[in-house]
Amino acid sequence: MKTNSDVPLIETKNLTKLFLASKYGLLDRIFGRRPMYVRAVDDVNIKIDSKKTVVLVGESGSGKTTLGRLLVTLERPTAGEIFFHGEALSKNMKAVREKVQIVYQNPLESLDPRMDVKSIVEEPLLQKSMEREERLLRVKEALESVGLDYSYVYYRRPKDLSGGQRQRVALARAIISNPEFIVLDEPTSALDASIQSQVLNLLVDLKEKFGYTYLVITHNMMVTKYIADMVYVMYAGKIIEAGDVNTVMKEPKHPYTQLLLKSIPSLENRRLEPMAGEPPSLINPPPGCRFHPRCPYAFDRCKVEEPKLKEVESGHFVACHLYDKS
Amino acid sequence: MVQLKIEDLQVYYKTPIGSIKVLYDIDLEVEKGDSLGLVGESGSGKSTLGLSIVRLLPPNGKAYGKIILDGKDLLSSSSAEMTKVRGTGIFMIMQDPFNSLNPVKRISDQLLEAVEIKYARKNEKADKGKMYDEVIKRLRDVKLPDPELIINRYPHQLSGGQIQRVVIAMGLLFEPEIMIADEPTSALDVSVQAQIIALIKELQSKYNMTLLFITHDLSVAYAVSDKLLILYGGRILEYGPTEEVINEPLHPYTEGLLKSFPKGNYKEGKLYTLKGMPPLFTELPKGCVFNPRCPYAFDKCFVDEPSLYEVDGRKVRCFLKNENKQ
Numbered sequence: 196m197k198t199n200s201d202v203p204l205i206e207t208k209n210l211t212k213l214f215l216a217s218k219y220g221l222l223d224r225i226f227g228r229r230p231m232y233v234r235a236v237d238d239v240n241i242k243i244d245s246k247k248t249v250v251l252v253g254e255s256g257s258g259k260t261t262l263g264r265l266l267v268t269l270e271r272p273t274a275g276e277i278f279f280h281g282e283a284l285s286k287n288m289k290a291v292r293e294k295v296q297i298v299y300q301n302p303l304e305s306l307d308p309r310m311d312v313k314s315i316v317e318e319p320l321l322q323k324s325m326e327r328e329e330r331l332l333r334v335k336e337a338l339e340s341v342g343l344d345y346s347y348v349y350y351r352r353p354k355d356l357s358g359g360q361r362q363r364v365a366l367a368r369a370i371i372s373n374p375e376f377i378v379l380d381e382p383t384s385a386l387d388a389s390i391q392s393q394v395l396n397l398l399v400d401l402k403e404k405f406g407y408t409y410l411v412i413t414h415n416m417m418v419t420k421y422i423a424d425m426v427y428v429m430y431a432g433k434i435i436e437a438g439d440v441n442t443v444m445k446e447p448k449h450p451y452t453q454l455l456l457k458s459i460p461s462l463e464n465r466r467l468e469p470m471a472g473e474p475p476s477l478i479n480p481p482p483g484c485r486f487h488p489r490c491p492y493a494f495d496r497c498k499v500e501e502p503k504l505k506e507v508e509s510g511h512f513v514a515c516h517l518y519d520k521s
Numbered sequence: 522m523v524q525l526k527i528e529d530l531q532v533y534y535k536t537p538i539g540s541i542k543v544l545y546d547i548d549l550e551v552e553k554g555d556s557l558g559l560v561g562e563s564g565s566g567k568s569t570l571g572l573s574i575v576r577l578l579p580p581n582g583k584a585y586g587k588i589i590l591d592g593k594d595l596l597s598s599s600s601a602e603m604t605k606v607r608g609t610g611i612f613m614i615m616q617d618p619f620n621s622l623n624p625v626k627r628i629s630d631q632l633l634e635a636v637e638i639k640y641a642r643k644n645e646k647a648d649k650g651k652m653y654d655e656v657i658k659r660l661r662d663v664k665l666p667d668p669e670l671i672i673n674r675y676p677h678q679l680s681g682g683q684i685q686r687v688v689i690a691m692g693l694l695f696e697p698e699i700m701i702a703d704e705p706t707s708a709l710d711v712s713v714q715a716q717i718i719a720l721i722k723e724l725q726s727k728y729n730m731t732l733l734f735i736t737h738d739l740s741v742a743y744a745v746s747d748k749l750l751i752l753y754g755g756r757i758l759e760y761g762p763t764e765e766v767i768n769e770p771l772h773p774y775t776e777g778l779l780k781s782f783p784k785g786n787y788k789e790g791k792l793y794t795l796k797g798m799p800p801l802f803t804e805l806p807k808g809c810v811f812n813p814r815c816p817y818a819f820d821k822c823f824v825d826e827p828s829l830y831e832v833d834g835r836k837v838r839c840f841l842k843n844e845n846k847q
Contacts, residue, residue: 254710254711254712255710256710357798357799358563359798360798387562387563387737387798387799388562388737388738388739388778388781388782389562389777389778389781389794389795389798389799389814390798390799391781392781392782392783392792392793392794392795393794393795395783395787395792396791396792396794399787399791414711417740417782417783417784418783420783420784420785420786421783421784421785421786421787421792422783422787423786440786441786454712455711455712458711458712458715458716459711459715460714460715460718460738460740460741460743460744461740462739462740462743462767462779462782464744465743465744466744467715467718467719467744468715468719469712469715469716469718469719470712470715470716471716473680473682473710473712473713474710474712
């Protein structure tokens with residue numbers, strides 16, 4: 196595989212994923228009903244540079260987890276293509292799969308309750324032809340890298356560990372196969388407040404030590420501000436704003452991002468300004484801009500024409516007619 | 522006026538490995554119209570405190586002490602008397618909106634039942650039309666669009682945010698003296714969470730309702746409540762006005778927790794972390810419960826347990842703050 200530094204680690208072109216909204220059965224076919232689709236990820240173009248942390252922000256149902264799963268090949272795209280080091284993923288799926296990993300939100304659900312920590316962490320290596328001695332050495336190293344006491348956790352099962360320790364085990368399982376790219380889906384939201392900062396520090400340490408590239412999926416703005424190099428904001432299956440963390444979090448341009456930041460409780464913001472309405476249905480998304488029914492600035496054009504993601508300042512992309520002079 | 526007084530509350534759970542104490546020496550006075558945030562990590566006893574007040578502890582739970590509502594001790598009341606307190610005296614909003622309504626009854630029937638109970642308890646007569654109007658008025662209060670339509674639906678036809686609004690409307694219909702909300706927003710979307718928090722806060726001040734808001738999220742409690750109660754290991758560690766607790770925490774735990782919240786980007790430096798993890802009720806340390814994680818712990822902390830000292834009108838369970846005063 197080429198390692199050209201100008202080529203982003205991951206790039207997507209018009210990536211789209213549709214799910215059938217309900218079972219499409221024989222009767223539906225006989226009566227010629229059209230199948231209904233959930234447009235979970237709709238025409239998404241993103242770039243993730245090597246050794247950077249990209250945060251994907253959005254409400255539940257905005258398609259952010261589906262996008263994460265697409266990037267680690269757990270879902271096949273309906274349309275569009277993903278490029279890994281500039282090469283189409285559909286052409287060398289097996290090689291890419293060894294280089295990508297995902298860590299889920301709730302480690303109690305993602306770790307097999309009947310396996311001990313040693314077997315959980317060792318499992319990815321069983322695919323490779325490797326001596327047992329070397330495998331166990333790697334397990335020990337991985338557990339130490341995530342800050343676990345190797346002798347304490349080795350033969351324990353997930354139920355015997357605390358939430359923070361379980362999330363560390365999930366991380367150890369992800370890093371043991373030396374991935375380049377790790378998707379972290381809400382890595383701290385199942386953790387207690389006093390444990391959250393320990394795990395965030397660990398993620399930064401691991402990235403600096405091993406040069407991982409992260410895609411972090413979250414709706415926590417404080418976590419986003421802390422861990423991100425770049426931020427993508429997703430709404431109803433579309434990327435609506437993208438840019439450097441400081442630009443997007445400090446000077447958001449899209450009305451949704453602005454409202455989202457004002458409506459999230461934080462220790463700096465006691466007065467909440469909630470936005471009206473609820474996230475739209477992805478089966479029949481609103482025509483035009485998908486945010487227009489909730490947008491305080493919506494005008495006629497927003498109801499008809501869908502805005503495209505455009506660069507409004509250097510490195511800051513927004514999909515909103517307010518910034519589109521054409 | 523003190524409305525709710527808790528004196529020397531101790532709560533035990535009977536388990537196969539013996540009786541476990543989960544709440545220790547809870548003393549608390551809540552005034553009419555207070556908005557109090559009960560904040561704690563998982564296993565701090567915050568939900569147990571809420572359930573003890575409404576006497577809905579699981580069958581293996583037992584509470585000792587006094588919980589006095591308007592001069593009457595709830596813990597020594599009979600269960601028939603207690604049933605009459607629930608709803609009109611104390612109304613509790615549970616965490617999971619989808620389990621709090623009856624799935625086979627229409628919203629209208631469930632809300633009308635609440636109004637009927639209220640009038641029956643007041644020994645007043647009210648006709649159907651008047652009660653219906655009252656239900657519609659409350660649904661408008663909680664900002665549900667088209668209440669006349671929604672009222673004819675079943676719970677599964679509503680979104681999580683809508684159900685939580687219906688439950689809050691039910692609370693308003695009872696006109697309770699105290700409303701307890703146990704994590705009412707944690708199952709909801711971020712943007713909907715802000716709407717519900719703003720709604721609860723608005724209604725609380727409009728009807729001068731006493732609110733106990735249970736949450737694990739300090740930033741949510743900061744947005745909702747005027748006073749904060751910090752629970753840890755089954756004990757009250759700190760109690761005081763919200764702004765003072767957030768800006769000048771007295772207890773090392775509160776201080777550490779606030780310091781560990783991410784503020785800037787990772788490039789600006791590591792996050793402060795509290796070492797260790799929250800204690801288990803089966804393995805509470807001797808002396809102060811926070812001593813294994815406390816950066817200031819000294820000899821006395823490992824031997825004796827501090828009591829809840831009063832410092833400048835606030836309360837804190839820490840030897841350091843007591844000795845400063847002497």
